[in-house]
Amino acid sequence: MRRRLLWEQERGSRALVLSIRRTFVLVVLLAIGMCLYDEVAYRRACRLRQSAGDLPPVVNFFRRCATGGPSGCSVSMKVVIASGKGGTGKTTVATSLAFLAAQDGLRVAYVDCDVEEPNGHLFLQPVIEDEWPIEKPVPHIDPRRCTHCGRCGEVCRFGAIISLPQNTVVFPELCHACGGCQLACPSQAITELGRRIGTIRAGYTGAMRFLGGVLQIGEPMSPPVIRALKNVTPEADLVFLDAPPGTSCPVVETLRGANLALLVTELTPFGLYDLHLAVHLVKTLNIPAAIMINRVVKEQDSFSEWRQRLERLQLPVWCELTESRAVAEAYSRGEVIAQSVPDFADQLRPVVQRLKASINEGTCGH
Numbered sequence: 001m002r003r004r005l006l007w008e009q010e011r012g013s014r015a016l017v018l019s020i021r022r023t024f025v026l027v028v029l030l031a032i033g034m035c036l037y038d039e040v041a042y043r044r045a046c047r048l049r050q051s052a053g054d055l056p057p058v059v060n061f062f063r064r065c066a067t068g069g070p071s072g073c074s075v076s077m078k079v080v081i082a083s084g085k086g087g088t089g090k091t092t093v094a095t096s097l098a099f100l101a102a103q104d105g106l107r108v109a110y111v112d113c114d115v116e117e118p119n120g121h122l123f124l125q126p127v128i129e130d131e132w133p134i135e136k137p138v139p140h141i142d143p144r145r146c147t148h149c150g151r152c153g154e155v156c157r158f159g160a161i162i163s164l165p166q167n168t169v170v171f172p173e174l175c176h177a178c179g180g181c182q183l184a185c186p187s188q189a190i191t192e193l194g195r196r197i198g199t200i201r202a203g204y205t206g207a208m209r210f211l212g213g214v215l216q217i218g219e220p221m222s223p224p225v226i227r228a229l230k231n232v233t234p235e236a237d238l239v240f241l242d243a244p245p246g247t248s249c250p251v252v253e254t255l256r257g258a259n260l261a262l263l264v265t266e267l268t269p270f271g272l273y274d275l276h277l278a279v280h281l282v283k284t285l286n287i288p289a290a291i292m293i294n295r296v297v298k299e300q301d302s303f304s305e306w307r308q309r310l311e312r313l314q315l316p317v318w319c320e321l322t323e324s325r326a327v328a329e330a331y332s333r334g335e336v337i338a339q340s341v342p343d344f345a346d347q348l349r350p351v352v353q354r355l356k357a358s359i360n361e362g363t364c365g366h
């Protein structure tokens, strides 16, 4: 009887150990499956092939967890680096923030939305893995069907199509590819043909994803390329979108859907005037924003006056980057400034910490 009891006890504990082992194996398999799915979705999104330089997905997943970096289940944050005026240091700030965030263990994507004059690649030196053309559909007229009724010309708000007594002419550069004329044509004389307007390049700089677009020479409209660029932006904890200068359509397109705008300015009359326009734009689009002042010389007589003017804009100032010869030299050598100039990196690190905290809290700059 006693032997039988002992035997049953032993059998019970064996079954318990076996079920713990099975549960453990199941949990491990589930975790591996999750991180593989996460990685595959990530790669598919940015249309990148497996790169030899990357860590294996499982290591990536646990590394993100270990560093406290948000994993695929947390909120991802799109940060636009913009400014009204050109030459204030948007790319310097964007590339440096991306570099520091990646160094901090976050999954980072840098997207150069200045497709008319991209220069982020000069600093980040990405390895380009994939490149593909961007086309927009433009109307093509079938002369056998066209009755020259003029309806398409009436519908088009951009003057991209006109109907003459003998001919119907399309101006593809002006076309916004809205498809209105095709819908309005009573004779079904309009079909659409693809017209190449730009190119997208994707690659990586270390563990950081890189995406950049180039507008085709002679093409006047960059928003469709920026839109295409944003559509293929990979999932990441932090996506830095380097905006073009100004406050016109390309900047609006870059800002659309952003969680936060960091407005880089300099304390000059032009800098502040254009910043004013940029602030008005982000407020209209209802995007949270913060100001980053570049090339600060605190000894300058007018410094406190400019600073007071900034305060009237009622936006927080997240960072004051001091004017430095070392920064100018590193810039002229085409280096990522935060990598080459430790002082500059130290001034930017609190911004990265703020962004990281926003992701972890799920507030995304709000």
Ligand code: SF4
Residues within 6 Å of the ligand: 141, 145, 146, 147, 148, 149, 150, 151, 152, 153, 163, 168, 184, 185, 186, 187, 188, 189, 190
């Ligand atoms: S609406 Fe159609 S039929 Fe009329 S002019 Fe335009 S293309 Fe020709």
Ligand code: SF4
Residues within 6 Å of the ligand: 138, 139, 155, 156, 157, 158, 159, 160, 161, 174, 175, 176, 177, 178, 179, 180, 181, 182
């Ligand atoms: S697609 Fe739109 S923008 Fe282009 S020609 Fe037709 S109506 Fe005009």
